[in-house]
Amino acid sequence: MDYTILIGGAAGQGIDTTVGLLERIIKRYGYHVFTYKNFMSMVRGGHNFMQIRFSDKPVTSYSTKLDMIYAFNQESVEFHKDRLKEDGVVILDKNISTDEDYIYLPLVETAKSLNNDKVASSVGLGAILNYLGLPLELGKKVLEDELAPKIFEVNRQALERGYELLERKYNIDKREDNNILINGNQALALGAIAAGCKYYCGYPMTPSSSVMTYIAKHANEMRIVVDQIEDEVGALNMALGASYAGVRAMTGSSGGGFALMVEALSLAGIIETPIVVFNAQRTGPATGFATRTEQADLRFMIHAGHGEFLRMVIALRSPEDAFYQTARAFNLADKYQIPVLLMTEEYLTNYNITHEPFDFSKITIERHLATESDVTEERYKRYKFTENGISPRLIPGQIKGQVVLVDSHEHNEYGNIDEDADNRVKMVDKRARKIDSLKEEIQEPWFIGSDSPENLIVCWGATYGAVKEAVNRLNEKGLSIGALIYGDIWPFPTNKLNELGRNAKRIIDIEHNSTGQLESLIKEFTDLKCTDRILKYDGRPLSGDEIVQRLDLLI
Amino acid sequence: MTCEYKLYNPTWCPGCGNYMIRDALKQALEELDIEPHNAVIVTGIGQAAKMPHYIGANGFNGLHGRALPPGIGVKLANKELTVIVESGDGDTYGEGGNHFIHAIRRNVNIAHFVHDNQIYGLTKGQGSPTTARGQKTTLQFDGVKLEPVKPLALSLTMGAGFVARGFSGDKAHLVNLMKEAITYNGYAHLDIFQPCVVWNKINTFRWYKDHTYYLPDYYDYTDYENAYKKALEWDDGIPLGILYKVEKDTYDDSFDFIKNGEPLVDAELNPMDAEKYMKEFY
Ligand SMILES: Cc1ncc(C[n+]2csc(CCOP(=O)(O)OP(=O)(O)O)c2C)c(N)n1
Ligand SMILES: [Mg+2]
Numbered sequence: 001m002d003y004t005i006l007i008g009g010a011a012g013q014g015i016d017t018t019v020g021l022l023e024r025i026i027k028r029y030g031y032h033v034f035t036y037k038n039f040m041s042m043v044r045g046g047h048n049f050m051q052i053r054f055s056d057k058p059v060t061s062y063s064t065k066l067d068m069i070y071a072f073n074q075e076s077v078e079f080h081k082d083r084l085k086e087d088g089v090v091i092l093d094k095n096i097s098t099d100e101d102y103i104y105l106p107l108v109e110t111a112k113s114l115n116n117d118k119v120a121s122s123v124g125l126g127a128i129l130n131y132l133g134l135p136l137e138l139g140k141k142v143l144e145d146e147l148a149p150k151i152f153e154v155n156r157q158a159l160e161r162g163y164e165l166l167e168r169k170y171n172i173d174k175r176e177d178n179n180i181l182i183n184g185n186q187a188l189a190l191g192a193i194a195a196g197c198k199y200y201c202g203y204p205m206t207p208s209s210s211v212m213t214y215i216a217k218h219a220n221e222m223r224i225v226v227d228q229i230e231d232e233v234g235a236l237n238m239a240l241g242a243s244y245a246g247v248r249a250m251t252g253s254s255g256g257g258f259a260l261m262v263e264a265l266s267l268a269g270i271i272e273t274p275i276v277v278f279n280a281q282r283t284g285p286a287t288g289f290a291t292r293t294e295q296a297d298l299r300f301m302i303h304a305g306h307g308e309f310l311r312m313v314i315a316l317r318s319p320e321d322a323f324y325q326t327a328r329a330f331n332l333a334d335k336y337q338i339p340v341l342l343m344t345e346e347y348l349t350n351y352n353i354t355h356e357p358f359d360f361s362k363i364t365i366e367r368h369l370a371t372e373s374d375v376t377e378e379r380y381k382r383y384k385f386t387e388n389g390i391s392p393r394l395i396p397g398q399i400k401g402q403v404v405l406v407d408s409h410e411h412n413e414y415g416n417i418d419e420d421a422d423n424r425v426k427m428v429d430k431r432a433r434k435i436d437s438l439k440e441e442i443q444e445p446w447f448i449g450s451d452s453p454e455n456l457i458v459c460w461g462a463t464y465g466a467v468k469e470a471v472n473r474l475n476e477k478g479l480s481i482g483a484l485i486y487g488d489i490w491p492f493p494t495n496k497l498n499e500l501g502r503n504a505k506r507i508i509d510i511e512h513n514s515t516g517q518l519e520s521l522i523k524e525f526t527d528l529k530c531t532d533r534i535l536k537y538d539g540r541p542l543s544g545d546e547i548v549q550r551l552d553l554l555i
Numbered sequence: 556m557t558c559e560y561k562l563y564n565p566t567w568c569p570g571c572g573n574y575m576i577r578d579a580l581k582q583a584l585e586e587l588d589i590e591p592h593n594a595v596i597v598t599g600i601g602q603a604a605k606m607p608h609y610i611g612a613n614g615f616n617g618l619h620g621r622a623l624p625p626g627i628g629v630k631l632a633n634k635e636l637t638v639i640v641e642s643g644d645g646d647t648y649g650e651g652g653n654h655f656i657h658a659i660r661r662n663v664n665i666a667h668f669v670h671d672n673q674i675y676g677l678t679k680g681q682g683s684p685t686t687a688r689g690q691k692t693t694l695q696f697d698g699v700k701l702e703p704v705k706p707l708a709l710s711l712t713m714g715a716g717f718v719a720r721g722f723s724g725d726k727a728h729l730v731n732l733m734k735e736a737i738t739y740n741g742y743a744h745l746d747i748f749q750p751c752v753v754w755n756k757i758n759t760f761r762w763y764k765d766h767t768y769y770l771p772d773y774y775d776y777t778d779y780e781n782a783y784k785k786a787l788e789w790d791d792g793i794p795l796g797i798l799y800k801v802e803k804d805t806y807d808d809s810f811d812f813i814k815n816g817e818p819l820v821d822a823e824l825n826p827m828d829a830e831k832y833m834k835e836f837y
Contacts, residue, residue, distance in 0.1 A: 028837075180836035190832060196824030199632060218832065223812040223822055225631050229624070230657035237621040241597065241628025244615055245636065246820040249628070267618050327826070357833045363826035395820065396595055396613035396629075397636050403591050405607060405614040408600070416563070416608050417616075 001031075001056050001172060004063045005128070006080055008049035009072025011042050018070075018121045019050045022128065023181060025142045026054045027354055029134055030175025034465075035352040036062035036541070041206070041290040047075050056175065060318070060353070060465035061544035070124060071096065091124065091131075091166075103166065110161050119158035126162025133170040136163050180357050184348035184462070187319035187358070188278065189214035191326030192250050193222055194363045197276075199242035199249040201227040201235045205257045206290045207349040208280035212252075232257040236264035236277065243273050244406055246369070246395030248330050252278035252342075255297055256286065262304045265339055269309025271406040272383070272391070272431065274333035276326070278342035280349050283539040292539030293347035295461055295512040299520070301341050302490045310336070310434055313490035315343045315461035317446070321487060322348070323358050331366040332441065336434050337393055343489075345512070347541040348462035370394040375402060381413040382406060385426060389433030435491060442488045444496040449482025450475055455555055456504035458497070458530065460486035460518050462541075463510055469544025474551060481551075486518065492525050501528040508554065509533040510547065558588045561611035572723035572749030572760075573603060576670060577610055579726050580639070583733035584612070594637045597626035599651060601643035601677045603670030603749075620650025623658040623667070630663050633820040634813055637737060638665040645675045648684040648704045659713035659742055663806045666736040666743045669706065670723075672751035673758045680754035690757055707786035707798055710744040711779070716803035717743035718782065720795050722763055723750070728795065735797060741805045748793075770796035777801050 005022070009015045019035060027033045031054040040046035053063050066084050071077045071092040081090065094104040105127055111120035122143070129139045140156050147155055189211045192200065200215045202208070216226040225242075229235040232253050239249040253261065258279040268275045281297045283289035301313050312332055316322040322344065329340040370392035377384075380402040384391040391413075396404045405415030410427060412418035446464075449457075449471045459467050464485045474481045484497055501507055501522075509519040509530040514537040519530045534550050536542050560581045567573045584594055594612040598604035600619035607614025613636070615625050626640040647655055647669045658667070675681040680693035684704040691698050710718050717739040721729040729747065736743035748767070750760045774796065776782065782799035808814040 177837075180833060182836045186836070190829060193832070194826040194829040196822070196826070198819045198822060199628065201628075218829075220810075220812060222829065223816065223819065225810060225813070225819065227631075230653050233621065234624040234654050234657070237617060237624035238628040240617070241615060241625025242632040243628075244625065245595075245629040245632035247632040247822075248824070249632075263618055264621065267621075271615075271617075357836075360826045360830040360833075365824045365826065367824075397593055397633055397820075400590065400592055403611055403613045405616070407608070407614070407616040408618055409616065415614070417605070 002053070002059070002063070003055070003067045004051055004053040004065065005068040005070060006049055006051045006066050007070045007072070008047065008076030008080060010045050011040065011048050012044040013072045014118070014121050015048060015050060015072060018125055019052060021125060021142055021146055023052050023352060024146065025129065025134055025139050026052065027179060027181050028138060028142060028177050029172070030177040031056060032058045032179070033181060033352065033354045034059040034062060037350045038540070039291040047079060049076060049080065061469045062351070064543050064545035070128060072121070077102070091128065093120065093124070105165050107162070110165070111158060114154055114157055114161070116154050119155050122155040122158035123162035123165070126159040127166035129159070130163045131166045131169050133168055133172045136160065178356065179354040181352050181354050182319050183350055183352050184316065184319045184322045184344055185210040185280070186214055187322040188316065188326050188342070188344065190358065191323040192276070192330070193218060193224070194360055195327040195330040196248050196365055197224060197250050197330065198247040199225050199239060200251065201229050201238050202251050202253060203229055203232050203235055203257055205254045207282055207346040208252050208254045208257070208278070210349065211278070232260035233264065236261040236275070237267070239275055240264060240268055240271070240273050243275050244271070244396070250276040250278070252280065254280045254282045255284050255288070258297070258304070263306070265311070266305035266307055266309065267408050268339040269305060269307070269311065269431070270408055270410070272337040273406060274337050275339045276329045276333050276342065277339060278344060281343060281345045289539045291346065293345050293512060293541050294537060294539065295345055295463070296517070296537070297343065298460070298489070298517040301343055308428070308432070310431060310438070311339045311341060311490070312336070312438065312488070313341045313343060315487055315489050316348060317461055317464040317485055317487055318348070319353055320355050320358065324362065325487060327363045331364065335366060335368045336390065336438050338434065343461060345462045368393065372399050375399065379414065380404065382415040383411060383413045383427065383430070385413060385430055388437050389430045439491055442491055442493045444493050445484040445486040447482060447484055447496060447500070450480050452500065452503050453482030454480040454505045455482070455508060456500050456506065457481070457483035457508045457510055458518060458522065459483060459510040460489055463512065466542045466544045466547050467510060470547035470551060473544065473548055479555065492521050494526050497522065497528065498526055501526065506531045506555070508551070510542070512536050512542070558585050558590050560584060560591055563609045563611070565605070565609040567602060568753050570752040571602070572672065572751070573670060575723040575726055576668070576729070576747055576749060577606060579729040579733055580606070581610060582730045583737065586730070587734055587737060589637045589737070593635065594639065595629050597629060597638060597640045598622050599642040599646040601646045603641060603643040603676070604646060606641045620646050621654065622646060623651060623654040626665050627658060627661065627663045630665050631807065631813065631819065633818045634807060635818050639737065640665055640667045642669060643676065643683070644669060644671040644673060644685045645683040648706055652684070656713055659710050659715045659744070661806045662716065662742045662803060664741055666733070666739070667745065668733065668736070669744070669746045670749045671706070671746050672749045672755055674751050674755040676751050676754055687757065693754065705787060706746045707744070708783060711783050711786055711799060715744050715799070716741045716801050717797070718786070718799040719743070719745045719797045720748070720793070721745060722748045722767060722795055724760055724763060728769070732797065739800065741803050766793055767795050768792045770794050770798070
């Protein structure tokens with residue numbers, strides 16, 4: 001079973017609620033779910049749609065082909081009917097259309113008979129449940145769990161009435177369900193909470209804001225200060241103050257907001273104060289598309305900041321990856337006293353996927369803070385020269401008689417302004433030296449597909465899901481194909497790429513940008529050449545189907 | 556005395572008002588018995604902002620215009636630290652103007668000392684947000700054409716609960732204002748007149764002497780409207796002292812877990828504490 005339902009309508013028509021209920025009902029019935037959300041940047045009107053794909057096997061991409069369109073307006077049919085499979089159906093209210101090609105139902109009429117126009121979507125939901133063979137009882141249970149008590153009852157009635165409106169088409173078996181249903185921003189936020197982030201500040205910017213909102217929801221219970229700051233400049237500077245004082249701190253934004261943080265990023269570099277910053281990339285440049293996806297900030301994130309300083313950049317590949325990598329980022333930031341930058345993408349921030357619950361016992365907390373015994377000199381040296389470049393980091397207020405001075409000027413071991421030429425060179429080298437130990441912790445990209453593939457895909461971040469589906473399907477067809485998916489991307493790991501790239505006939509770069517930024521890194525750091533590229537930059541994410549199609553043309 | 560602050564050699568110009576401000580700061584902290592490891596001086600960039608290098612407290616010498624944000628971050632992370640934000644008039648009212656406005660609204664328990672020499676010192680004499688209109692500078696050859704910021708009126712408008720002005724030329728008075736600001740529970744704004752002997756030939760030590768007067772003992776600093784009038788006084792004499800002081804709820808205390816808990820920095824971190832949130836996703 002592999003079934004895709006598109007639910008479309010105008011902003012404000014309540015498609016989010018309907019999708020939220022349906023995806024959860026399907027999940028609780030034991031199926032794998034992948035919900036792709038396509039929004040326009042408006043609060044009312046426009047055309048929004050979401051696609052719920054479900055299967056008895058894990059799904060990692062949305063599907064281009066549709067089995068059903070549940071349309072809240074005529075537009076939703078017009079926009080998407082070309083993507084319907086031959087036996088695909090359209091379900092809509094009979095006021096929208098009574099075209100014989102469609103399944104038109106008295107949704108509004110039924111809702112009216114319950115004295116509540118607003119429950120028409122639940123009538124439709126009931127009809128779809130019966131059509132797909134999903135039990136009414138489960139539907140009612142999910143409504144009860146998800147809806148506010150005062151609207152539950154009327155929606156329950158609507159669901160029941162709807163259930164009668166359409167005949168059963170499928171009989172699908174109940175399967176065991178132990179999964180969670182989660183998106184990338186929720187997973188990122190949970191990773192930060194689990195890692196003991198005590199200070200999150202930021203300024204709202206789609207598609208980053210829901211991280212702040214999620215953390216805020218648990219802030220009091222987890223003792224986290226969540227703070228909406230006057231601007232992103234203030235946010236990163238504030239987070240650095242908190243981190244200097246010894247708590248784990250994070251901020252995040254989307255491209256424009258991250259751009260405002262750049263000066264303070266350079267500050268983090270020279271004061272060697274740990275910080276985790278994420279950039280939820282949207283389509284750029286400038287304001288671009290607020291609610292659409294892209295991977296065009298890779299070069300920006302790697303180089304952002306004046307002067308030379310060490311940072312680590314991690315691209316998040318899936319919600320699961322977002323959870324574990326975010327928690328790991330805090331350890332790496334603390335250990336190396338550097339900014340660790342997380343890159344996510346609008347697509348990843350929003351899609352919902354089923355997954356086994358995260359294993360919190362796998363998260364470790366490694367603070368690497370200095371204690372009294374680490375301070376061997378009479379006057380503490382915040383920037384002591386050491387072999388590996390990492391100076392013992394004391395936080396203020398811990399040891400009587402010792403003070404901690406950090407400084408954005410070039411400074412000496414004590415943290416005092418120092419323009420001495422030798423000291424400058426030694427200090428630059430000290431900071432830079434940390435890269436040697438950091439490199440040993442860098443994780444090589446994930447590899448999927450056939451061993452020593454003739455066709456090697458290279459990609460990074462959230463294209464993972466679609467690439468994975470495509471590679472699996474093409475392998476089943478007997479093609480020799482594999483993919484390297486970059487997570488840790490700076491410092492740029494090259495071992496696996498060199499090993500596989502040397503034997504591949506083709507190296508195909510797949511990215512959501514127009515210039516091939518990963519390809520340019522490969523050119524810079526290896527002797528390999530990408531032979532082909534699939535670049536998409538219309539703001540819409542690649543699907544597994546689309547990659548298969550485009551690879552079919554290439555290979 | 557058990558509580559003593561070490562001093563280090565400054566690179567300020569001879570005769571600079573910053574020396575006296577530093578001496579007053581040292582004396583204020585020592586008299587309040589706040590030990591160096593419990594005090595943090597957070598600054599931006601400028602001559603004033605070099606303070607953490609010349610007095611042995613904890614220091615965060617950050618970016619130009621960005622002294623307040625890290626100061627706030629430090630205080631929320633560790634409520635036991637005494638946080639003093641110090642910076643120039645350009646740093647605070649120019650580059651950092653937005654942070655200034657919102658720091659007042661936020662009302663975190665920190666003291667903010669602005670070394671107001673009415674000029675950009677470090678960058679050699681350009682007009683600052685408090686330079687008088689018409690004053691010729693090393694850049695504004697025809698004189699400054701902008702209306703000066705009125706810092707105290709601004710902070711009063713934004714709702715600051717502690718607003719004061721000092722003068723580096725009267726140390727005893729300044730020490731007292733600093734102590735009041737540090738012990739005030741909330742954001743305390745202290746603007747300090749400071750002659751810049753090199754770049755501001757108008758607002759000299761003499762000029763400040765001639766143009767300022769002390770608020771009398773009977774002055775009622777809880778009267779908001781009167782304070783606002785005082786904050787606007789300029790040509791006919793500028794008041795020194797506490798213009799306004801009232802009790803206000805602080806931002807820090809609005810977090811129950813900060814007010815009634817241990818400092819955040821001492822929190823025990825355990826990933827398993829968050830595992831319960833998985834249930835939201837079933
Ligand atoms: C982002 C940025 N812009 C400009 C500067 C240059 N700069 C350093 S200090 C300063 C102004 C100093 O004036 P003020 O804050 O009044 O301090 P003072 O030197 O008078 O004490 C400027 C413009 C800088 N360091 N960073
Ligand atoms: Mg100045």
